[in-house]
Amino acid sequence: MAKLKIIVSDPETGTSKVVEPEETRAAPLIGRRIGEVIDGSVVDLQGHKVQIMGGSDKDGFPMRRDVHGGVRRRVILSGGVGFNPQNEGERRRKTVRGNVITDEIVQLNMKIVEKPKQPKESKKTKEKREKEKLEKETEPEAQTAISST
Template sequence: MAKFKFVVSDKDGKSYQFEAETTAVIGKTIGDEINGSIVGLDGYKLKITGGSDKCGFAMRHDIHGNMKMRVLLSKAPGYKPQDAGIRKRKTARGNLISSDIVQINTKVVEAGATPISEIVGQ
């Protein structure tokens, strides 16, 4: 089984980190919705917004598949230009979750009965 770190962004602007060992998210892409019970958030629906692989390369929604590519970037994720109009060739990861992905960024689409802060204990 693959081990993932899930970063869940709540509607109040706070982020929470969970670790889960699962294969339920392998094959999902950025923009797909997953059940929150994967990370212990029963009743929640989460939308995948991005992530990064084991080498730290960011996932991009416009690169299809799960491979790393050298692409010409002009904005985030993966590159933050200091001046307007600057482009640079950078390595980025595709939008498909595979076993190479370590961190998955999500946001809450549908909240459950109890707030996340109570589930986590903060």
């Protein structure tokens, strides 16, 4: 199996993170399809749920959701993943990879669909945290006043 890079995007914040798991940790991904929701522990996000959005194989051919299987196919495309038409109505035969993850896939794109539920904190702990924050903000001002005299 080639070295796998997994790009995990967070739609809420607009950030993404690259994870390069070891071969043993990437093994559970083999045989999965585009669109499946899996546990985030595979990509070091315990408690999260991530959805497989796509990827590319070792030669750069993109995975396409509507091409079944894990092999390369030459299909006629009119747009979407793997083809950007220059003229209206243009169709072209292009090589794309199927929607099943195989050992020839080197890049996977995923997005976070569910984050772990944060435990609700009580009012006392919330007030205590705010009080500590205010004390930290006023502390440097007091030190500068002492040092200037």
